[in-house]
Amino acid sequence: MRRVLSGIVFLVLLALPALLALPVKASSQQAYQDYLYQLDVYRQTHTDFQVAKNEYEKFQSLTSESTALAKTITMLGARDMLLKSYLFLLNEKLNEDRGLSQTEKQLYQTVIGSEVKFLAEHAGRIPSIGSLEDATVVSRELESHYIVLHASLRRTIAGLVLGNLAIQSRQFDSIVASAKALVGANRGAFALDKQAIMDRWMLQIDNKRSLYQQKINAITSANTKLTGNSLDDIDRNFTKILKDAGEAKQYLIEGTSYMGELITALKYQD
Amino acid sequence: MEQQTTLPQQPTPQPTPPLTSGPPPAPPPPMPPITPIALLDRLKSPYGLTAGILLLLVIGSLIFATTRKPVPVPIVPTPTPTLMPTPTPVRQPSAIATQSAFLSLEASVSVLISDLNTLTLQDPSLSPPVLDLPLGFKQ
Numbered sequence: 001m002r003r004v005l006s007g008i009v010f011l012v013l014l015a016l017p018a019l020l021a022l023p024v025k026a027s028s029q030q031a032y033q034d035y036l037y038q039l040d041v042y043r044q045t046h047t048d049f050q051v052a053k054n055e056y057e058k059f060q061s062l063t064s065e066s067t068a069l070a071k072t073i074t075m076l077g078a079r080d081m082l083l084k085s086y087l088f089l090l091n092e093k094l095n096e097d098r099g100l101s102q103t104e105k106q107l108y109q110t111v112i113g114s115e116v117k118f119l120a121e122h123a124g125r126i127p128s129i130g131s132l133e134d135a136t137v138v139s140r141e142l143e144s145h146y147i148v149l150h151a152s153l154r155r156t157i158a159g160l161v162l163g164n165l166a167i168q169s170r171q172f173d174s175i176v177a178s179a180k181a182l183v184g185a186n187r188g189a190f191a192l193d194k195q196a197i198m199d200r201w202m203l204q205i206d207n208k209r210s211l212y213q214q215k216i217n218a219i220t221s222a223n224t225k226l227t228g229n230s231l232d233d234i235d236r237n238f239t240k241i242l243k244d245a246g247e248a249k250q251y252l253i254e255g256t257s258y259m260g261e262l263i264t265a266l267k268y269q270d
Numbered sequence: 271m272e273q274q275t276t277l278p279q280q281p282t283p284q285p286t287p288p289l290t291s292g293p294p295p296a297p298p299p300p301m302p303p304i305t306p307i308a309l310l311d312r313l314k315s316p317y318g319l320t321a322g323i324l325l326l327l328v329i330g331s332l333i334f335a336t337t338r339k340p341v342p343v344p345i346v347p348t349p350t351p352t353l354m355p356t357p358t359p360v361r362q363p364s365a366i367a368t369q370s371a372f373l374s375l376e377a378s379v380s381v382l383i384s385d386l387n388t389l390t391l392q393d394p395s396l397s398p399p400v401l402d403l404p405l406g407f408k409q
Binding site for chain 1: 361362363364365366367369371372374375376378379381382383385386387389390391392393395396398399401402403404405406407408
């Protein structure tokens with residue numbers, strides 16, 4: 001009996017490393033799957049709602065009215081759930097982000113939290129809908145708030161873009177610091193004209209870093225004030241932010257290519 | 271001796287006949303038909319003989335050109351240009367080229383270049399859902 005037990009324990013210990021090595025789904029992946037599911041549910045309920053609404057408008061019968069009301073209530077609930085699942089996805093993405101500071105993350109997560117609260121309150125009013133007029137009133141509550149909600153979504157996405165850039169810029173800064181230290185320590189090993197070439201590359205690298213920072217500051221400022229009178233307006237401002245982020249990335253790429261030139265200059269004597 | 275200069279004679283103006291008055295002009299006399307003898311007479315002249323020889327040459331060359339067999343042109347292989355790589359100048363490595371700090375820096379720059387080239391700024395999975403907000407019931 002003891003031998004059997006010790007055998008089982010041995011087998012479990014043997015399998016433990018393999019079990020620990022199993023890929024664990026990231027929370028954001030789980031949240032994304034949930035969002036996709038809610039998107040499917042919403043699309044289905046919205047189709048059912050459209051059919052029921054058309055039937056009601058065609059026949060104006062009591063049966064078609066009650067069907068339309070039931071389908072509207074289901075659709076409104078699915079719509080709130082879809083938006084909530086999307087906000088959870090953004091929240092998980094923020095949790096996993098390595099580029100943003102804790103303060104910046106909290107700022108975006110506070111906004112997400114208040115939007116989730118709004119949706120929860122809105123969803124709480126859906127069961128009390130007793131007529132199509134009630135449904136229209138409850139739906140309008142979300143419609144009137146949606147521009148604010150959409151701006152919050154776009155602001156958070158832009159924040160995540162800034163986080164992606166921050167990871168690269170930190171790596172860039174660390175490499176520049178190492179390069180400066182290496183050049184400083186071995187300056188005497190190179191001829192004067194070679195030293196001048198290295199200094200020029202360092203200056204060019206610093207210039208690109210400075211241009212990158214200016215762009216990031218402009219994006220941060222624009223993102224804080226990201227609003228608009230319509231959804232299209234917000235999307236237009238968001239596209240401008242993305243374009244600026246692309247330019248900031250380009251400055252980093254150019255600065256890194258100059259680092260490559262500096263490396264070549266350091267590598268050879270002549 | 272004095273040289274006399276002759277001026278070109280100016281054409282004397284001819285009086286233009288009146289348009290309507292007078293009898294109509296007589297028709298030109300008919301040309302006599304060209305007989306073979308007359309043709310031979312014409313060919314006997316040096317110009318006619320030259321023209322005849324030229325005509326014969328043209329006809330002969332045309333017949334020769336259409337009837338002769340085409341001579342196969344031997345295919346000369348086009349010489350393929352051989353690529354001669356430009357010799358890379360041998361450069362003297364610096365004193366720090368083998369230092370671990372330098373090698374580490376070189377590797378870091380390569381990694382950063384690769385990271386930046388593959389960096390996608392916006393996560394494509396984060397597009398907000400498109401909603402149809404107003405219910406659209408007719409009041």
